Amino acid sequence: xxxxxxxxxxxxxxxxxxxxxxxxxxxxxxxxxxxxxxxxxxxxxxxxxxxxxxxxxxxxxxxxxxxxxxxxxxxxxxxxxxxxxxxxxxxxxxxxxxxxxxxxxxxxxxxxxxxxxxxxxxxxxxxxxxxxxxxxxxxxxxxxxxxxxxxxxxxxxxxxxxxxxxxxxxxxxxxxxxxxxxxxxxxxxxxxxxxxxxxxxxxxxxxxxxxxxxxxxxxxxxxxxxxxxxxxxxxxxxxxxxxxxxxxxxxxxxxxxxxxxxxxxxxxxxxxxxxxxxxxxxxxxxxxxxxxxxxxxxxxxxxxxxxxxxxxxxxxxxxxxxxxxxxxxxxxxxxxxxxxxxxxxxxxxxxxxxxxxxxxxxxxxxxxxxxxxx
Numbered sequence: 001x002x003x004x005x006x007x008x009x010x011x012x013x014x015x016x017x018x019x020x021x022x023x024x025x026x027x028x029x030x031x032x033x034x035x036x037x038x039x040x041x042x043x044x045x046x047x048x049x050x051x052x053x054x055x056x057x058x059x060x061x062x063x064x065x066x067x068x069x070x071x072x073x074x075x076x077x078x079x080x081x082x083x084x085x086x087x088x089x090x091x092x093x094x095x096x097x098x099x100x101x102x103x104x105x106x107x108x109x110x111x112x113x114x115x116x117x118x119x120x121x122x123x124x125x126x127x128x129x130x131x132x133x134x135x136x137x138x139x140x141x142x143x144x145x146x147x148x149x150x151x152x153x154x155x156x157x158x159x160x161x162x163x164x165x166x167x168x169x170x171x172x173x174x175x176x177x178x179x180x181x182x183x184x185x186x187x188x189x190x191x192x193x194x195x196x197x198x199x200x201x202x203x204x205x206x207x208x209x210x211x212x213x214x215x216x217x218x219x220x221x222x223x224x225x226x227x228x229x230x231x232x233x234x235x236x237x238x239x240x241x242x243x244x245x246x247x248x249x250x251x252x253x254x255x256x257x258x259x260x261x262x263x264x265x266x267x268x269x270x271x272x273x274x275x276x277x278x279x280x281x282x283x284x285x286x287x288x289x290x291x292x293x294x295x296x297x298x299x300x301x302x303x304x305x306x307x308x309x310x311x312x313x314x315x316x317x318x319x320x321x322x323x324x325x326x327x328x329x330x331x332x333x334x335x336x337x338x339x340x341x342x343x344x345x346x347x348x349x350x351x352x353x354x355x356x357x358x359x360x361x362x363x364x365x366x367x368x369x370x371x372x373x374x
Contacts, residue, residue, distance in 0.1 A: 027237060028229040035261040041228065041237060045253050046245045052303030057092075059085045059175055060320030062189040064328040065105075065164045068339045070157050071358035075107035075120075077160030078338055081171050082328040085179060086320055089308055096178040100327065101129055101171055104338075107159040109142070116142040120159035122167075131174065133166050137198040146197045162196050169202035172217075173209045182214035185301060189321055191221045192266040192284045200263045207265065207286050216289050216301055219266075220321060221282040238270045239280040248275045250306055252283070252299075259287070266290075271302055273309035277316020 029038035039045070061083040069076040081101040085092050093099065104123040109116050119139045122132060140147060140162060147162065148154035172186060180186065194200045210217040226234035238253045245251070253270040266284040273281070283302075290298060311319045346352055 029234050029256055030227045030229050030231075031257060033261065036257050036259055038257040039255050041241065043241060043245055045255065046242050046251055047254065047299075048246055048249050048251050049299040049302050049306075050250065051307045052300045054086070054089050054304050054307050056304065057085055057087050057180060057184040058187065058304060058308065058320060059083050059180065059184070060187045060189075060318060060324045061168065061172055061175065062321065062324035062328040063164045063168045064325075064330045065160045066330040066335050067157050067160065068104075068335060068342065069355065070155075071355075072156060073109045074355070074358050075105075075156045075159065076342065077105040077107070077157065077163075078330055078335070079103045079105055079122075079160060079164045079167060080328050080330055081164070081167050082324055083171070083175055084320055084323050084327075086308060091323070094175075094179050097174060098126065098129060101125075101131060101167065103163070103167070105160045105163045107156050109156055110139075112141075116153065118142055118154070118156055118159050120163055122163060131167065131170055133163065133170075134201075137166065137201070140197060144197050146195055146199075165194075165196055165199055166202050169199070169206045173202075173206040176206065176209040176213060176215050176217075180213065180215050183216075185216045185218065185304060186210065187305065187318065187320065188217075188219045189222070189324065190219050191264075191282060192217070192219045192286060193261075193264040195263075203263075203265070207288075210286065211288065216293065217286040218301065219284045220305075220318065221284075222317075224282040226282070235270060235280050235282065239272070242270075242272060242280065246272075250275060250303075252302055253280075269298075269302075272316060273302070273306040273318070274316035277309075279316050281317070 027041045029041065031038055061081065063079065063081040065077055065079045067075070067077050079102070083099060085094060102125040105120050106123065107118060107120040110119055117139050118141075121138060124131065140159070142148065142153045144154070147158040168188065172188060176186060192203070194203050207217060209215075224235045228234050228237050242251050242253060251272050254267075256268045256270065259266060259268065265287050267287050267290040269283045269285075270280050271283045272279075285293070285298065285301070293301065305318055308318045308320055309316050311322065314322060343352070346355075
């Protein structure tokens, strides 16, 4: 055992912890993109807020996806999008549309001269959904920078994640049109930043629907990889500052950054939704809606979400997102069920042989893994 090496590593971490506990004004959120203009971290940006009476409906939406069969040229995945609606913090069923949307995603690689495109098609579990992706957005180049890095081609399975992101926006738009009224709130899992080529077309339509009906469109990110100018975690630095000034209270931090990125139409906050929470979450509101709401309106939205964030199993995180994550998440046993169903219904030996031979191209790692136990 490398005892001395481990002790050296622990000492480095200890020195880093001491450094990180030193909350200093003047430290700045770090954004490499010039379209983000950050504001120095300041104790003056910490503001208290109170719980609000949840008089408006709040809907929470999340999605999950999983691979069923995969090879370099053929892919079959499964996507599920789910939402709930809370009225006075009680779940109420939707009146006009389905609450859960499930699709198979069939992807294939297409030769294009010296390049490769990925194409995918959705197969909805119900014809009543009325949801699909525009034909032009079902094809994406395998070297597109939004799904690959510059050195390597993306994997075909990335089309399932692309489909999921597009569907989350499409279904958000549908929820706003069919289930929500003026003043209601929609909360998606994650930030409001779009990342996939073509994704902003779907987010804009969802925002337009929200603006037309006076809906507050926002997002809560469980994970944030933002840094400060001194290289430490931005959420961690803000949490240290906020807890020092507003110990045992609800608080939020604003402003963080002025965003002028066309694919990120949002105002960014960091929020502590419960006095005893260990977490401070990145929270975003669609930019134009934040202006309409003003400070008082934004604090009312935060107070409404905080009133849904009192579950003792995860205080400070909205129960609505816990529920949405639980239902949308696709588990391993479901994967095996769908995979077995597909293969059992495929009665063509040549097709099964084709699938098996293609999958075996990628499954050599599984063979090596199994040899470790012999």
